[in-house]
Amino acid sequence: MKILVCISQTPDTTAKISFNAEGTEFNNAGVQFIMNPYDEWYALVRACELRESLGGTVVALNVGPAANETTIRKALAIGADEAVRIDADPKSAAFVAKQIAEYAKSQNFDLVFFGKETIDYNGSEVGAMVAEHLDLPYVSYACKLELNGNTATLERDIEGGVEVLEVDLPLCLSAAKGMAEQRIPNMRGIMMARTKPLNVVPPASFEEPVKTVKFTLPPAKAGVKLVDPENMDELVRLLHEEAKVI
Amino acid sequence: MVLVYAESPKGQFKKAAFEAVTYGKKVAGLLGVPCVAITLGTNVSGAGELGRYGAARVLNIADAGLNQLDSQSATAALAAAAQQLGAGVLILAHNSTGKTLAGRLAVRLNAGLVSGVNGLPEGNGSELRVKKSVFSGKAVVEYALTSTVKVLSLMGNAVRPESTGEPVAVETLTVEVPANRIRVKEVKTIEGRVPLPEAETVVSAGRGMKDPANWGIVEELAEVIGATTACSRPVADSHWRPHHEHVGQTGIAIRPNLYIAIGISGAIQHLAGVNNSKVIVVINKDAEAPFFKAADYGVVGDLFEVVPRLTAAFQRFKASN
Ligand SMILES: Cc1cc2nc3c(=O)[nH]c(=O)nc-3n(C[C@H](O)[C@H](O)[C@H](O)COP(=O)(O)OP(=O)(O)OC[C@H]3O[C@@H](n4cnc5c(N)ncnc54)[C@H](O)[C@@H]3O)c2cc1C
Ligand SMILES: Nc1ncnc2c1ncn2[C@@H]1O[C@H](COP(=O)(O)O)[C@@H](O)[C@H]1O
Numbered sequence A: 001m002k003i004l005v006c007i008s009q010t011p012d013t014t015a016k017i018s019f020n021a022e023g024t025e026f027n028n029a030g031v032q033f034i035m036n037p038y039d040e041w042y043a044l045v046r047a048c049e050l051r052e053s054l055g056g057t058v059v060a061l062n063v064g065p066a067a068n069e070t071t072i073r074k075a076l077a078i079g080a081d082e083a084v085r086i087d088a089d090p091k092s093a094a095f096v097a098k099q100i101a102e103y104a105k106s107q108n109f110d111l112v113f114f115g116k117e118t119i120d121y122n123g124s125e126v127g128a129m130v131a132e133h134l135d136l137p138y139v140s141y142a143c144k145l146e147l148n149g150n151t152a153t154l155e156r157d158i159e160g161g162v163e164v165l166e167v168d169l170p171l172c173l174s175a176a177k178g179m180a181e182q183r184i185p186n187m188r189g190i191m192m193a194r195t196k197p198l199n200v201v202p203p204a205s206f207e208e209p210v211k212t213v214k215f216t217l218p219p220a221k222a223g224v225k226l227v228d229p230e231n232m233d234e235l236v237r238l239l240h241e242e243a244k245v246i
Numbered sequence B: 001m002v003l004v005y006a007e008s009p010k011g012q013f014k015k016a017a018f019e020a021v022t023y024g025k026k027v028a029g030l031l032g033v034p035c036v037a038i039t040l041g042t043n044v045s046g047a048g049e050l051g052r053y054g055a056a057r058v059l060n061i062a063d064a065g066l067n068q069l070d071s072q073s074a075t076a077a078l079a080a081a082a083q084q085l086g087a088g089v090l091i092l093a094h095n096s097t098g099k100t101l102a103g104r105l106a107v108r109l110n111a112g113l114v115s116g117v118n119g120l121p122e123g124n125g126s127e128l129r130v131k132k133s134v135f136s137g138k139a140v141v142e143y144a145l146t147s148t149v150k151v152l153s154l155m156g157n158a159v160r161p162e163s164t165g166e167p168v169a170v171e172t173l174t175v176e177v178p179a180n181r182i183r184v185k186e187v188k189t190i191e192g193r194v195p196l197p198e199a200e201t202v203v204s205a206g207r208g209m210k211d212p213a214n215w216g217i218v219e220e221l222a223e224v225i226g227a228t229t230a231c232s233r234p235v236a237d238s239h240w241r242p243h244h245e246h247v248g249q250t251g252i253a254i255r256p257n258l259y260i261a262i263g264i265s266g267a268i269q270h271l272a273g274v275n276n277s278k279v280i281v282v283i284n285k286d287a288e289a290p291f292f293k294a295a296d297y298g299v300v301g302d303l304f305e306v307v308p309r310l311t312a313a314f315q316r317f318k319a320s321n
Helices: A037-053 A064-076 A095-102 A128-135 A187-193 A233-240 B014-033 B046-054 B071-085 B094-108 B212-225 B233-237 B270-275 B302-321
Strands: A003-008 A010-011 A034-037 A058-062 A082-086 A111-115 A138-148 A152-156 A161-168 A171-175 A196-201 A210-216 B003-007 B033-040 B055-059 B089-093 B110-118 B128-134 B139-145 B152-153 B171-172 B182-189 B201-205 B228-231 B258-262 B279-284 B299-300
Touching: A003 A037, A003 B089, A034 A037, A034 A082, A037 A064, A037 A111, A037 A171, A037 B089, A058 A064, A064 A187, A082 A095, A095 A128, A095 B110, A111 A128, A111 B128, A128 A138, A128 A171, A128 B071, A128 B299, A138 A161, A138 A187, A138 B094, A138 B110, A152 B003, A152 B094, A152 B139, A171 B110, A210 B110, A233 B279, A233 B299, A233 B302, B003 B014, B003 B071, B014 B033, B014 B046, B014 B089, B014 B152, B033 B046, B033 B071, B046 B055, B055 B071, B055 B233, B071 B094, B071 B171, B071 B182, B089 B094, B094 B110, B094 B152, B110 B128, B139 B201, B201 B212, B212 B228, B212 B302, B279 B302
Parallel strands: A003 A058, A003 A111, A058 A082, A082 A196, A111 A171, A138 A171, B003 B033, B003 B089, B033 B055, B055 B171, B089 B152, B110 B152, B201 B228, B201 B258, B258 B279, B279 B299
Antiparallel strands: A010 A034, A138 A152, A152 A161, A161 B182, A210 B139, B128 B139
């Protein structure tokens, strides 16, 4: 079993979000970066579980600068066997997808895992794009994956329910809650991660179809309007007449 | 022209399809081109109704394989239609289906994609500027699309469906569709209330409820205002409530018109999933709870007294309106 897990790095949810004065670039200063939780908790852990029961290799891949290697080492500490970093600034989903596909197309992976979305740009774009580049089936929002020989049985989250489906490998999927339980890297994992291979690959050329014009901060909330807890008719009136949501 | 994929799960259109067509009509208006809706499958009923929301034409690709979602065959069908019709903009809903297809379609059509847009674009046929909310609602980004074909997926609840037109006749479009590789075995849906990602009104409760046995007052409130119920993560983790109710960074992200948070402290990871809600009401006995900073209306009080009082007030309101 040869498994690829695509991991992205994102600012921690608690990070203060700010931009340069022109609003063209994210301000990294003082921001704590983490492995995207869906990639770490669900995709990577399920990939490692499958490798543990079926044998094979788990490759963790990140498109990003050298500074991302701390995150990549964490993936190795959790259980990936080797890692690949495509040495480029991950400018857009289309760019990242192109890089992942270029790398993966000659590698014959049985499974290519993504997280359901990155928590910064909330795109849910990369997985579907890679699947199209590779001409592979794609199951998004998978919350369960079992393998029986060459056949995968999956459940995926849909609005108000789940869909149960079957598909033969190879396959791309994006992982959601339910797929696995978070694993905390142990001391042995952290030590071993230092000796595992981390290959750095140059990026392929790509023409960007979408340009970022600028970032802005949303208008500040007007501030909370407190309503007397004894007077809920007043709250209903406000929701009806002022907020117009009832 | 603007081509809108109107999704019809189990052959029926839902709000997401009406929102997408309404949005498509507005984009088409901006560009001065027609809006065309496309439907997939042999089980679609009532497609002509999409005309009411602004589709000048409604097309159907009647292939039985498309009755279920296989991203490869649906992409092949929609891309072939877009090419045959010369679509400049392709619009989908940013839901579980749209997210499966939008990226594929963008690659297939050599198009730029912006997913989860939440406002009308500006610009013209050669450059479209669109905005979306990023960093879990903590910032807004504006993108410029310059590719010949542009793909947009529309965030749920971002536009209100507007039914002002007339139904149109449904035309059949024939394109080559590959055989499915995905075999859908079963679709299990939770019957009853509107699913959380689509809900316009949500009543959500947290650890302040103390015990799962206390949820009756939350359900009564939800019942009276036709809301869907949600919960914070520790509540789902301790099995007080089902997992599909968990909202937040690690659960479902929602953007209802009204979010009522009861006994939830408002941790940043919770806010990440709900702060795109249009109006937030917070009920908490602790005036210092961080949720009040994100709220539009706040009630500082004991939820066990306030919630039944609020339910009664809504009942009075309903009776007199
Ligand atoms: C990586 C990560 C991801 C996370 N993801 C999520 C997520 O997706 N969703 C999520 O919700 N959380 C998430 N969390 C957890 C989050 O940080 C908070 O711990 C959680 O949201 C707190 O839940 P709560 O507000 O229900 O409980 P508490 O923080 O315990 O708050 C209970 C509140 O109820 C109030 N209260 C108590 N009694 C009453 C009463 N009688 N009347 C009125 N008010 C009362 C209290 O004042 C308090 O504010 C995540 C955490 C981490 C680290
Ligand atoms: N820079 C990156 N390097 C590797 N994988 C990525 C990168 N960005 C996104 N991904 C993968 O694509 C998934 C979806 O990302 P997105 O389309 O940005 O929401 C993530 O959960 C990752 O699995």
